[in-house]
Amino acid sequence: MADQFPELKPAARILLGPGPSNVHPRVMKAMASPVVGHLDPDFVKVMEDIKRMLRIVFRTENEITFPVSGTGSAGMETVMANLIEDGDEVVTGVHGVFGTRLAESAGRLGARVHKVEADWGRVIEPAQIEAALKAAKNPKLVAIVHAETSTGIHQPIEEISELAHRYGAMFAIDAVTSLGCVPVEIDQWKIDACYSCTQKGIGAPPGLSPVTFGPRAMESIRKRKTKCRSWYFDVALIEQYWGPDRLYHHTAPITMNYALYEALRIVIEEGLETRWRRHRANAAAFQAGARGMGLELAAQEGYRLPQLSTIAVPAGIDEMKVRAALLRLFNIEIAGGLGPLKGKIWRVGLMGEGSRRENVMLILNALEEILGSMGFEIARGRALSAADRAYIAQGLGVGEPPSGD
């Protein structure tokens, strides 16, 4: 029976989709450290340092900052299940898969959901949120996706936060695709709750969801009239394990926490500002290069994520064939569109460890090669020089364009 199941030998891919992104070898090495118990003094030190590092990365003083033992969507559910009770009014932004999911989760947890919609690929305007807040009787929470992974939109947050608070509501954001790539300023932007993931801007494998809850969110949780519907995601219980009490709640995923620990160390070594700048520079180069070869970017101008570019599939091109060729010929993963954008866009991630100029060069050339072979008329001769010019413009300290191509 045993010989039916071969040795595990997954390909070593270049991950340029919406996540997971490539993981630094230091993270893989740390992850393979010996498993200890979830209350071992050595693990307790790891937990404390992870909380401190997450506070640095979330730019917050929030005491209640820890990784949920599940992937990004588990963090979403943690925020929603703890802040919502039956009948609460929740205003959610919906302009992609992840906003849809947020609204769906809130509804399942008993909220009366006021959806504020925008076309997929455009931002939600603060005025729309204000209209929903006015229409609601007693809005408890406004929740919105900061980096919409399905569309490549970088949603402005600060004005919406101010509106939420002006109308007496808490404010929560989905930072699954933003944390570690672009500024996420929990305290400065007065965000009451936020969730993210490990496998994108942070650079660890998928498996944990860092969350942070501010004082106002925690007060709301402590004043709940009913228990959190979810036992597994109940922050009031989890904080007794992640906090000084060290009461057993569930067995933390030890090795995933090792991975997160090392990934956070790398983020902090690089420095957040440097990391954000790197993401911007490589995205500018990639987006300039893509436009240079005649492709169009799909997300609203001025609101494009640097870590995830969405490209309109040119007329007459079968987008799945392009992705299959990228994988087969160059070992590169990018993603297609979801829902209404299926078949219409590609999603190209340059995130975390993957935001590197060699990846920019590679994906531009690989796309040019494949699209050219499929009859797409490449605006030849412009692609690489546009990318090179973008590097220089971004002041990466490259005196001359990369040579050799």
Place this chain on the structure above:
Amino acid sequence: MADQFPELKPAARILLGPGPSNVHPRVMKAMASPVVGHLDPDFVKVMEDIKRMLRIVFRTENEITFPVSGTGSAGMETVMANLIEDGDEVVTGVHGVFGTRLAESAGRLGARVHKVEADWGRVIEPAQIEAALKAAKNPKLVAIVHAETSTGIHQPIEEISELAHRYGAMFAIDAVTSLGCVPVEIDQWKIDACYSCTQKGIGAPPGLSPVTFGPRAMESIRKRKTKCRSWYFDVALIEQYWGPDRLYHHTAPITMNYALYEALRIVIEEGLETRWRRHRANAAAFQAGARGMGLELAAQEGYRLPQLSTIAVPAGIDEMKVRAALLRLFNIEIAGGLGPLKGKIWRVGLMGEGSRRENVMLILNALEEILGSMGFEIARGRALSAADRAYIAQGLGVGEPPSGD
């Protein structure tokens, strides 16, 4: 800032608590395989093989068999959240921490819970379950813990399963501490839903929760009047990702699935029956040795788990000091009691990779050394010979007692 966070260097412990247990180096190596995307053809193969191997280990033909992306308690919540709707009547066995948790989870999800209790350290009698089933108007589900990690009790299952079905209810079990250690016969025992974990009998790090749902459970899920409260744990959605549709639901923890893959391969290479026999033999040796030195076992005789022995703390001994000494002097983790058993018992796990005769020898000698130094009167000279005799009696193929001690 970065130098505040040192290189990760957890101790290499001998894990003889209730889990996590030690992990085979092959599993650690597999876990460090390159991260690929959650829809990568190489990962899809891994998913398919994990499902097939889980079916072998669960002894089931159930199509819906997969690892939930969270730890054991996430599996509990998956079973409860999918099978329960508001107002459903649920009969739960409560004879330890994990039964208490089951009842608590069911209540939070809207069930009317009929608790069937027994003293912690004793089994629940089928007659008690039948009385609860009779008292309930329309019981939908009976749920019970198979291996109560907090007490060391091995709960008999078959008769309770039959009762549940006779009264028209589904039957679910918590196999978190049983799978891979003692028989778990999903199909033969007519279990409709079951959850387990990766870090005990299976021998991977913590982070996933294998679950299986039978046809009757899936029919009940498909007929729900209301949506599952949990979006993250909604089996109707998750099966679209783990099944042939490959619809994105959440990003699977890739490296954890690698670890589970390799751990399951090792289980299947050893063979389930051989593995169960190994657990029984080492537990018999350990329990004989512990009794031999004058310690008392805490769980009801005849229903003691082989993978987790509970020992009554002798009068006058500070149990925490013993555990601290085990950790400091011999690098061994065992656990204390929880809830009403706090300070009263130790929990010694010989599970998965940790169920080895060298561990039996080591923990018996270490306990003897430490307890002796604390004034406990060791029944000297009997401990090791009892253990040795037990080995031989169990027919492990050891012609002579291990030499050298």
